[in-house]
Amino acid sequence: MRADFRADVSAIRNAITPRTVLIVGSAPSYPHGVIDPISDLAHIARDHEILFHVDACVGGFLLPFARRLGYPIPPFDFSVDGVTSISADLHKYGYAAKGASLVLYRHKKIRRHQLFAYLDWSGGIYASPTMVGTRPGGAIAAAWAVMNYLGEEGYLALTDQVMKTATQLRDGINAIDGLHIVSDPDMSVMAITSDRLNIYEVGDEMTLRGWHLDRQQFPPTLHLTVMPTHARIVDLFLSDLTAAATSARKPTLQKIGNTLILKLAEAAVKILPEDVVSKLTARASSVLGGDSGLPQRSAAMYGMMGSLPNRGDLRELVLDLVEGFTERKRD
Numbered sequence: 001m002r003a004d005f006r007a008d009v010s011a012i013r014n015a016i017t018p019r020t021v022l023i024v025g026s027a028p029s030y031p032h033g034v035i036d037p038i039s040d041l042a043h044i045a046r047d048h049e050i051l052f053h054v055d056a057c058v059g060g061f062l063l064p065f066a067r068r069l070g071y072p073i074p075p076f077d078f079s080v081d082g083v084t085s086i087s088a089d090l091h092k093y094g095y096a097a098k099g100a101s102l103v104l105y106r107h108k109k110i111r112r113h114q115l116f117a118y119l120d121w122s123g124g125i126y127a128s129p130t131m132v133g134t135r136p137g138g139a140i141a142a143a144w145a146v147m148n149y150l151g152e153e154g155y156l157a158l159t160d161q162v163m164k165t166a167t168q169l170r171d172g173i174n175a176i177d178g179l180h181i182v183s184d185p186d187m188s189v190m191a192i193t194s195d196r197l198n199i200y201e202v203g204d205e206m207t208l209r210g211w212h213l214d215r216q217q218f219p220p221t222l223h224l225t226v227m228p229t230h231a232r233i234v235d236l237f238l239s240d241l242t243a244a245a246t247s248a249r250k251p252t253l254q255k256i257g258n259t260l261i262l263k264l265a266e267a268a269v270k271i272l273p274e275d276v277v278s279k280l281t282a283r284a285s286s287v288l289g290g291d292s293g294l295p296q297r298s299a300a301m302y303g304m305m306g307s308l309p310n311r312g313d314l315r316e317l318v319l320d321l322v323e324g325f326t327e328r329k330r331d
Protein backbone atom coordinates (compact mmCIF):
# COMPACT_ATOMS: atom_id res chain seq x y z
CA MET A 1 0.00 0.00 0.00
CA ARG A 2 1.22 3.50 -0.85
CA ALA A 3 1.30 6.39 1.63
CA ASP A 4 -2.03 7.61 0.18
CA PHE A 5 -3.56 4.17 1.01
CA ARG A 6 -3.86 3.21 -2.68
CA ALA A 7 -2.37 -0.01 -4.08
CA ASP A 8 1.35 0.16 -4.75
CA VAL A 9 1.66 -0.54 -8.49
CA SER A 10 5.37 -1.40 -8.53
CA ALA A 11 4.97 -3.73 -5.50
CA ILE A 12 2.21 -5.55 -7.39
CA ARG A 13 4.27 -5.68 -10.58
CA ASN A 14 7.19 -7.18 -8.63
CA ALA A 15 4.94 -9.72 -6.90
CA ILE A 16 3.82 -11.33 -10.17
CA THR A 17 5.19 -14.84 -10.77
CA PRO A 18 4.43 -17.42 -13.49
CA ARG A 19 1.79 -18.79 -11.09
CA THR A 20 -0.14 -15.48 -10.85
CA VAL A 21 -3.57 -15.67 -12.50
CA LEU A 22 -5.32 -12.55 -11.22
CA ILE A 23 -4.77 -9.01 -9.92
CA VAL A 24 -7.44 -7.27 -7.83
CA GLY A 25 -7.95 -3.54 -7.34
CA SER A 26 -10.57 -1.64 -5.30
CA ALA A 27 -12.93 1.08 -6.48
CA PRO A 28 -12.87 2.21 -3.75
CA SER A 29 -11.35 0.37 -0.79
CA TYR A 30 -13.69 0.06 2.18
CA PRO A 31 -11.36 1.29 4.98
CA HIS A 32 -10.25 4.59 3.43
CA GLY A 33 -12.55 5.09 0.44
CA VAL A 34 -9.76 5.59 -2.12
CA ILE A 35 -9.72 4.15 -5.64
CA ASP A 36 -6.63 2.12 -6.57
CA PRO A 37 -4.69 3.10 -9.72
CA ILE A 38 -6.97 0.88 -11.83
CA SER A 39 -5.54 1.82 -15.26
CA ASP A 40 -1.94 1.13 -14.19
CA LEU A 41 -2.89 -2.21 -12.61
CA ALA A 42 -4.98 -3.18 -15.65
CA HIS A 43 -2.06 -2.51 -17.95
CA ILE A 44 0.18 -4.77 -15.88
CA ALA A 45 -2.46 -7.52 -16.03
CA ARG A 46 -2.84 -7.09 -19.81
CA ASP A 47 0.93 -7.15 -20.35
CA HIS A 48 1.14 -10.43 -18.39
CA GLU A 49 -2.02 -11.83 -20.03
CA ILE A 50 -3.67 -12.42 -16.67
CA LEU A 51 -7.09 -11.46 -15.30
CA PHE A 52 -7.84 -8.21 -13.51
CA HIS A 53 -10.83 -7.94 -11.17
CA VAL A 54 -12.12 -4.59 -9.93
CA ASP A 55 -13.84 -4.79 -6.55
CA ALA A 56 -16.42 -2.05 -7.06
CA CYS A 57 -18.72 -3.55 -4.42
CA VAL A 58 -18.93 -0.17 -2.69
CA GLY A 59 -18.50 2.11 -5.72
CA GLY A 60 -20.27 0.21 -8.51
CA PHE A 61 -23.63 1.90 -8.02
CA LEU A 62 -22.31 5.31 -7.03
CA LEU A 63 -19.19 6.17 -9.05
CA PRO A 64 -20.88 6.17 -12.50
CA PHE A 65 -23.55 8.57 -11.21
CA ALA A 66 -21.00 10.74 -9.37
CA ARG A 67 -19.07 11.07 -12.63
CA ARG A 68 -22.25 12.11 -14.47
CA LEU A 69 -22.77 14.75 -11.78
CA GLY A 70 -19.32 16.19 -12.56
CA TYR A 71 -17.17 14.68 -9.79
CA PRO A 72 -13.65 13.74 -10.94
CA ILE A 73 -13.92 9.93 -10.94
CA PRO A 74 -10.95 8.12 -12.52
CA PRO A 75 -11.74 5.34 -15.02
CA PHE A 76 -12.36 2.10 -13.10
CA ASP A 77 -14.63 -0.03 -15.30
CA PHE A 78 -14.64 -1.87 -18.65
CA SER A 79 -13.61 1.37 -20.37
CA VAL A 80 -10.14 0.46 -19.03
CA ASP A 81 -8.41 -2.02 -21.30
CA GLY A 82 -7.32 -5.00 -19.19
CA VAL A 83 -10.21 -5.01 -16.68
CA THR A 84 -11.76 -8.46 -17.04
CA SER A 85 -14.36 -8.53 -14.25
CA ILE A 86 -16.11 -6.17 -11.84
CA SER A 87 -18.17 -6.78 -8.70
CA ALA A 88 -20.83 -4.22 -7.74
CA ASP A 89 -23.05 -4.71 -4.70
CA LEU A 90 -26.77 -4.17 -5.07
CA HIS A 91 -27.07 -4.07 -1.28
CA LYS A 92 -24.70 -1.13 -0.85
CA TYR A 93 -25.26 1.98 -2.99
CA GLY A 94 -27.75 -0.02 -5.09
CA TYR A 95 -30.07 0.44 -2.05
CA ALA A 96 -31.46 -3.10 -2.35
CA ALA A 97 -31.71 -5.65 0.47
CA LYS A 98 -28.97 -8.24 0.91
CA GLY A 99 -29.07 -11.62 -0.76
CA ALA A 100 -28.47 -10.71 -4.41
CA SER A 101 -25.43 -9.08 -5.95
CA LEU A 102 -23.49 -8.71 -9.19
CA VAL A 103 -20.31 -9.90 -10.80
CA LEU A 104 -19.81 -8.70 -14.38
CA TYR A 105 -17.42 -10.21 -16.91
CA ARG A 106 -15.90 -8.57 -19.95
CA HIS A 107 -16.45 -11.70 -22.09
CA LYS A 108 -18.83 -14.65 -22.04
CA LYS A 109 -15.69 -16.77 -22.33
CA ILE A 110 -14.60 -15.72 -18.82
CA ARG A 111 -18.10 -16.09 -17.35
CA ARG A 112 -18.25 -19.67 -18.61
CA HIS A 113 -15.65 -20.66 -15.99
CA GLN A 114 -18.16 -19.68 -13.29
CA LEU A 115 -20.87 -22.05 -14.55
CA PHE A 116 -21.17 -25.54 -13.08
CA ALA A 117 -22.53 -28.68 -14.67
CA TYR A 118 -22.42 -32.28 -13.44
CA LEU A 119 -23.73 -34.80 -15.92
CA ASP A 120 -23.35 -38.14 -14.15
CA TRP A 121 -25.54 -37.68 -11.03
CA SER A 122 -28.26 -40.27 -10.51
CA GLY A 123 -30.65 -37.40 -9.72
CA GLY A 124 -30.30 -36.15 -13.27
CA ILE A 125 -28.12 -33.56 -14.97
CA TYR A 126 -27.30 -30.85 -12.46
CA ALA A 127 -26.27 -27.35 -13.54
CA SER A 128 -25.99 -24.04 -11.69
CA PRO A 129 -24.93 -20.58 -12.87
CA THR A 130 -23.35 -19.66 -9.52
CA MET A 131 -21.20 -21.02 -6.70
CA VAL A 132 -24.26 -21.82 -4.59
CA GLY A 133 -26.96 -24.24 -5.66
CA THR A 134 -30.38 -23.17 -4.41
CA ARG A 135 -30.75 -19.41 -4.32
CA PRO A 136 -33.54 -17.17 -3.00
CA GLY A 137 -35.41 -15.71 -5.97
CA GLY A 138 -37.10 -13.21 -3.64
CA ALA A 139 -33.91 -11.25 -3.04
CA ILE A 140 -33.25 -10.98 -6.79
CA ALA A 141 -36.82 -9.89 -7.50
CA ALA A 142 -36.67 -7.33 -4.66
CA ALA A 143 -33.41 -5.89 -6.01
CA TRP A 144 -34.89 -5.71 -9.50
CA ALA A 145 -37.94 -3.88 -8.10
CA VAL A 146 -35.75 -1.36 -6.22
CA MET A 147 -33.65 -0.67 -9.32
CA ASN A 148 -36.74 -0.13 -11.45
CA TYR A 149 -38.36 2.01 -8.78
CA LEU A 150 -35.30 4.29 -8.47
CA GLY A 151 -34.26 4.28 -12.12
CA GLU A 152 -31.32 6.34 -13.37
CA GLU A 153 -32.96 9.52 -12.13
CA GLY A 154 -33.36 8.12 -8.63
CA TYR A 155 -29.74 6.95 -8.48
CA LEU A 156 -28.54 10.35 -9.73
CA ALA A 157 -30.59 12.21 -7.10
CA LEU A 158 -29.42 9.93 -4.26
CA THR A 159 -25.79 10.14 -5.41
CA ASP A 160 -26.06 13.93 -5.51
CA GLN A 161 -27.32 13.93 -1.91
CA VAL A 162 -24.65 11.46 -0.76
CA MET A 163 -21.74 13.30 -2.44
CA LYS A 164 -22.83 16.71 -1.11
CA THR A 165 -23.23 15.27 2.40
CA ALA A 166 -19.84 13.52 2.17
CA THR A 167 -18.16 16.79 1.13
CA GLN A 168 -19.77 18.66 4.04
CA LEU A 169 -18.71 15.97 6.49
CA ARG A 170 -15.16 15.79 5.13
CA ASP A 171 -14.68 19.56 5.22
CA GLY A 172 -16.30 19.78 8.66
CA ILE A 173 -14.14 16.99 10.11
CA ASN A 174 -10.94 18.46 8.64
CA ALA A 175 -11.84 21.76 10.34
CA ILE A 176 -12.02 20.15 13.83
CA ASP A 177 -8.88 20.78 15.85
CA GLY A 178 -6.89 17.54 16.10
CA LEU A 179 -8.92 15.48 13.59
CA HIS A 180 -8.54 14.86 9.88
CA ILE A 181 -9.71 12.55 7.11
CA VAL A 182 -7.18 9.96 5.95
CA SER A 183 -5.84 10.58 2.41
CA ASP A 184 -8.28 12.03 -0.17
CA PRO A 185 -11.32 9.74 -0.50
CA ASP A 186 -12.79 9.52 -4.01
CA MET A 187 -16.43 9.19 -2.95
CA SER A 188 -18.46 8.88 0.24
CA VAL A 189 -16.54 6.38 2.35
CA MET A 190 -13.84 7.77 4.62
CA ALA A 191 -11.83 7.35 7.81
CA ILE A 192 -11.14 9.84 10.59
CA THR A 193 -7.76 9.90 12.28
CA SER A 194 -5.68 12.12 14.54
CA ASP A 195 -1.99 12.83 14.99
CA ARG A 196 -2.52 14.08 18.53
CA LEU A 197 -5.60 12.43 20.02
CA ASN A 198 -6.34 8.80 20.77
CA ILE A 199 -8.91 8.29 18.03
CA TYR A 200 -10.48 5.36 19.89
CA GLU A 201 -11.13 7.73 22.81
CA VAL A 202 -12.90 10.02 20.35
CA GLY A 203 -14.91 6.95 19.25
CA ASP A 204 -15.85 6.22 22.87
CA GLU A 205 -16.93 9.83 23.37
CA MET A 206 -19.11 9.54 20.26
CA THR A 207 -20.63 6.29 21.60
CA LEU A 208 -21.58 8.16 24.78
CA ARG A 209 -23.34 10.72 22.53
CA GLY A 210 -25.28 7.99 20.70
CA TRP A 211 -23.17 7.55 17.55
CA HIS A 212 -21.55 4.29 16.55
CA LEU A 213 -18.45 4.57 14.38
CA ASP A 214 -16.58 1.43 13.34
CA ARG A 215 -13.08 1.24 14.80
CA GLN A 216 -10.36 0.42 12.25
CA GLN A 217 -6.70 -0.46 12.69
CA PHE A 218 -3.30 -0.02 10.98
CA PRO A 219 -3.54 2.93 11.49
CA PRO A 220 -6.26 3.48 14.11
CA THR A 221 -9.21 5.30 12.52
CA LEU A 222 -12.98 5.67 12.79
CA HIS A 223 -14.97 4.73 9.69
CA LEU A 224 -17.83 6.52 7.95
CA THR A 225 -20.06 5.30 5.11
CA VAL A 226 -22.25 8.23 4.09
CA MET A 227 -25.83 7.38 3.11
CA PRO A 228 -28.61 9.70 1.83
CA THR A 229 -30.28 9.73 5.24
CA HIS A 230 -27.17 11.35 6.76
CA ALA A 231 -27.92 14.62 4.92
CA ARG A 232 -30.07 15.75 7.84
CA ILE A 233 -27.63 15.00 10.64
CA VAL A 234 -24.45 16.70 9.35
CA ASP A 235 -24.56 19.65 11.77
CA LEU A 236 -25.46 17.52 14.79
CA PHE A 237 -22.76 14.98 13.95
CA LEU A 238 -20.08 17.65 13.51
CA SER A 239 -20.99 19.44 16.74
CA ASP A 240 -20.93 16.13 18.68
CA LEU A 241 -17.62 15.20 17.05
CA THR A 242 -16.15 18.58 18.03
CA ALA A 243 -17.29 17.99 21.62
CA ALA A 244 -15.96 14.41 21.52
CA ALA A 245 -12.53 15.63 20.35
CA THR A 246 -12.50 18.23 23.15
CA SER A 247 -13.35 15.58 25.76
CA ALA A 248 -10.74 13.18 24.35
CA ARG A 249 -8.15 15.91 24.85
CA LYS A 250 -8.84 16.14 28.61
CA PRO A 251 -6.97 13.75 30.91
CA THR A 252 -9.27 11.58 33.08
CA LEU A 253 -8.64 8.72 35.46
CA GLN A 254 -10.19 6.33 32.92
CA LYS A 255 -7.75 7.46 30.21
CA ILE A 256 -4.75 7.26 32.50
CA GLY A 257 -5.93 3.74 33.41
CA ASN A 258 -6.28 2.86 29.72
CA THR A 259 -2.81 4.17 28.92
CA LEU A 260 -1.38 2.17 31.81
CA ILE A 261 -3.12 -1.02 30.66
CA LEU A 262 -1.78 -0.46 27.14
CA LYS A 263 1.75 0.22 28.31
CA LEU A 264 1.64 -2.87 30.55
CA ALA A 265 0.32 -5.00 27.70
CA GLU A 266 3.00 -3.76 25.32
CA ALA A 267 5.73 -4.34 27.92
CA ALA A 268 4.35 -7.78 28.77
CA VAL A 269 4.33 -8.76 25.11
CA LYS A 270 8.03 -7.99 24.90
CA ILE A 271 9.24 -9.79 28.01
CA LEU A 272 6.83 -12.64 28.85
CA PRO A 273 6.50 -16.03 27.15
CA GLU A 274 3.73 -16.28 24.54
CA ASP A 275 1.39 -18.54 26.54
CA VAL A 276 1.47 -16.16 29.53
CA VAL A 277 0.69 -13.22 27.24
CA SER A 278 -2.20 -15.24 25.78
CA LYS A 279 -3.73 -15.69 29.23
CA LEU A 280 -3.19 -12.04 30.13
CA THR A 281 -4.80 -10.92 26.88
CA ALA A 282 -7.89 -12.98 27.58
CA ARG A 283 -8.06 -11.62 31.14
CA ALA A 284 -7.56 -8.00 30.06
CA SER A 285 -10.12 -8.30 27.30
CA SER A 286 -12.78 -9.59 29.69
CA VAL A 287 -11.97 -6.85 32.23
CA LEU A 288 -12.38 -4.30 29.45
CA GLY A 289 -15.72 -5.72 28.36
CA GLY A 290 -14.49 -7.89 25.49
CA ASP A 291 -16.64 -10.86 26.49
CA SER A 292 -19.86 -9.01 27.20
CA GLY A 293 -20.83 -7.51 23.87
CA LEU A 294 -19.98 -3.92 23.02
CA PRO A 295 -18.38 -2.13 25.94
CA GLN A 296 -19.25 1.53 26.48
CA ARG A 297 -15.57 2.43 26.46
CA SER A 298 -13.36 0.35 24.23
CA ALA A 299 -10.35 2.58 23.54
CA ALA A 300 -7.97 0.50 25.65
CA MET A 301 -9.21 -2.77 24.21
CA TYR A 302 -8.83 -1.58 20.60
CA GLY A 303 -5.44 -0.03 21.39
CA MET A 304 -4.23 -3.31 22.85
CA MET A 305 -5.66 -5.44 20.03
CA GLY A 306 -3.79 -3.36 17.46
CA SER A 307 -0.47 -3.76 19.22
CA LEU A 308 -0.66 -7.52 19.87
CA PRO A 309 2.03 -9.37 17.92
CA ASN A 310 0.29 -12.73 18.34
CA ARG A 311 -2.63 -12.47 15.90
CA GLY A 312 -3.52 -16.13 16.64
CA ASP A 313 -4.60 -15.13 20.16
CA LEU A 314 -6.69 -12.34 18.81
CA ARG A 315 -8.35 -14.73 16.36
CA GLU A 316 -9.36 -17.00 19.24
CA LEU A 317 -10.76 -14.03 21.16
CA VAL A 318 -12.78 -12.90 18.15
CA LEU A 319 -14.08 -16.43 17.57
CA ASP A 320 -15.09 -16.62 21.26
CA LEU A 321 -17.07 -13.44 20.75
CA VAL A 322 -18.78 -14.76 17.60
CA GLU A 323 -19.56 -18.05 19.35
CA GLY A 324 -21.14 -16.00 22.14
CA PHE A 325 -23.67 -14.55 19.64
CA THR A 326 -25.41 -17.91 19.33
CA GLU A 327 -24.74 -19.52 22.70
CA ARG A 328 -27.08 -19.20 25.62
CA LYS A 329 -25.24 -18.23 28.82
CA ARG A 330 -25.71 -20.88 31.55
CA ASP A 331 -25.52 -19.92 35.21
Ligand SMILES: Cc1ncc(COP(=O)(O)O)c(C=O)c1O
Pocket (backbone or CB within 6 Å): 026, 028, 029, 030, 055, 056, 057, 058, 089
Ligand atom coordinates in the same frame (compact mmCIF):
# COMPACT_ATOMS: atom_id res chain seq x y z
C1 LIG B 1 -14.86 -3.11 -1.08
C2 LIG B 1 -15.72 -4.24 -0.56
N1 LIG B 1 -15.75 -5.40 -1.23
C3 LIG B 1 -16.51 -6.44 -0.80
C4 LIG B 1 -17.26 -6.34 0.34
C5 LIG B 1 -18.06 -7.55 0.80
O1 LIG B 1 -19.39 -7.26 0.89
P1 LIG B 1 -20.43 -8.29 1.56
O2 LIG B 1 -19.89 -8.64 2.90
O3 LIG B 1 -21.67 -7.51 1.63
O4 LIG B 1 -20.50 -9.45 0.64
C6 LIG B 1 -17.25 -5.17 1.08
C7 LIG B 1 -18.04 -5.02 2.30
O5 LIG B 1 -18.12 -3.98 2.89
C8 LIG B 1 -16.48 -4.08 0.60
O6 LIG B 1 -16.46 -2.91 1.27
